[in-house]
Amino acid sequence: MFTGTDLVQFFQENAALAVFLTVAVGFWIGKFRYKSFSLGTVTSVLLVGVLVGQMKIEIPEPAKTLFFLMFLFAVGYAVGPQFFRGLRKDGLPQVAFAVVVCLLCLGSVWLCALVMGYDAAQAAGLMAGSQTMSAVLGVATDTIREMPNLKNLDLSTMPVVYAVTYIYGTAGSAWLLGTLGPRLLGGVNKVKAAARELESRMGEDVSAQPGFNPAVRAIVFRAFSADNEWFAPGRTVREFEENMRKQGKRIFVERLRQQGKIRDVTPKMMLYRGDEIVVSGRREFVIEEEDWIGAEIVDEELVNFNVEKLSVVVGRKEASGMCIRELLKSDFMHGVMIRSITRTGVKIPVFGGGRLDTGDRIELIGLRQDVDRAAARLGFGDPATEKSSMTLAGLGIVLGGLIFGWILVTRIGSIPLSLTVSGGVLIAGLVCGWLRAKRPNLGGIPEPAVWFMNNVGLNVFIAIVGISTGPTFIRGFQEVGWSLFIVGAVATSLPLISGIFIGKYLFKFNDALTLGCCSGARTTTAALGAVEETLESTVPAMGYTITYAIGNTLLIIWGVVIVLLVG
Helix, strand or coil, X not given: CCCHHHHHHHHHHCHHHHHHHHHHHHHHHHCCCECCECCCHHHHHHHXXXXXXXXXXXXXXXXXXXXXXXXXXXXXXXXXXXHHHCCCHHXXXXXXXXXXXXXXXXXXXXXXXXXXXXXXXXXXXXHHHHCCCCHHHHHHHHHHHHCHHHCCCCCCHHHHHHHHHHHHHHHHHHHHHHHHHHHHCCCHHHXXXXXXXXXXXXXXXXXXXXXXXXXXXXXXXXXXXXXXXXXXXXXXXXXXXXXXXXXXXXXXXXXXXXXXXXXXXXXXXXXXXXXXXXXXXXXXXXXXXXXXXXXXXXXXXXXXXXXXXXXXXXXXXXXXXXXXXXXXXXXXXXXXXXXXXXXXXXXXXXXXXXXCXXXXXXXXXXXXXXXXHHHHHHXXXXXXXXXXXXXXXXXHHHHHHHHHXXXXXXXXXXXXXXXXXXXXXXXXXXXXXXXXXXXXXXXXXXXXXXXXXXXXXXXXXXXXXXHXXXXXXXXXXXXXXXXXXXXXXXXXXXXXXXXXXXXXXXXXXXXXXXXXXXXXXXXXXXHHHHHHHHHCCCHHHHHCHHHHHHHHHHHHHHHHHHHHHHX
């Protein structure tokens, strides 16, 4: 008969299963939410790991490093295009703002650490938790191990500080930016008005115009009988589509049955009264045309043709910076609908005055030849695939760690100074992500694979941290004390509140954009969601992407800097 002792021994002998147990239970707990509060996946995994760690399970060090490096590379790969895009002239104000906010984050943590007398491990934990940047745990650990005077430092308090301060770091940031932020800027109604003003200045919301396909505005392909007298003298396909365009509707003729024969169409092909035509467009516009074109017909043979849905990565120089309004008027977009535009993993509001960026992912819908033509002019098609370029990922990780962790190392006395292997892998990810948007022949990593490397890589790393420090977690909490939660709240709040006023008065951003920029610089997606919900607008997302790319990079690197400052 099995006993509790037998179970403990089993997990001690099979440490990998303990890690999977921790990740599974942590992900499950992380889904639970009370009103707007949730522990989140990462904190849940850490706390479960602490409980599992009471069984005193030893996990080999390379396992933790392997998953951590995989996570860092994925982070850099995902934000690489936007990171380098921000360095262009029109993106520099948001880059500068993100740098200022990140410096404030570093300064607030350093100040709190000095006041409280924290050591380097505790300061790193405070940086990771209060700024919700879990990767700091790994980067700081690598740095501490490279410093001769810190090799014997007790690291068990680092995850303790992280766990306690992460809760307010997440929930507090969402409250500060989503609830307090609009009040600091003059009130919710004033900031809502600022969002509407920016929308007006950017032009019409083309996501509400033909050619865009949010979920509530499905693109359809429907067949009609051309009964209207307008067709009697004979009209070309181009005349029909231009007539639609004058009415503000992007409707295209996709197929035709003429004299009993089904034919593919060309712009010069003639349409006559009585012909049966298939048109494509947004659902409500196509339905509206039934009274004008003629009666809708059911013809399975006529509408039985393949339509391509393709994800396209913007990479061509002439496409980057193109105005959305001009894009829709381009000849190469004829017959092509845009379903969505995603930037750095965030669906952005699409205005006529908005512009494309390198690395944007656009989902196109239309006939294969039309979609392929548009894809070639915008960048390259990136169809769903199960394959990842492990050559790109593997060499990127190796070269990044080699260059920044070994070759580019300087010394002050006996102390080696470098970005460490971890920082090098992050930089390598940035470069590889940017190169992928420019040169598709390098191969790529599908979004699901990036998600796996990012989320599983981070949470396995955190699980191992929790399991390894579990036996000393309670003792570590006793050392840092209950005041830790308040210290974390201060370290979280100071940069965000300062950032709100800096964005408004120094950078003179639109108020709604300021809140989005603050969310991005602090890499807190939860806060962005809270802001958008309060303002009932997606405008703040326009300030999120570039600042997120910069913040995600600098806050991780601060894991090195905070150790050097305190240690």
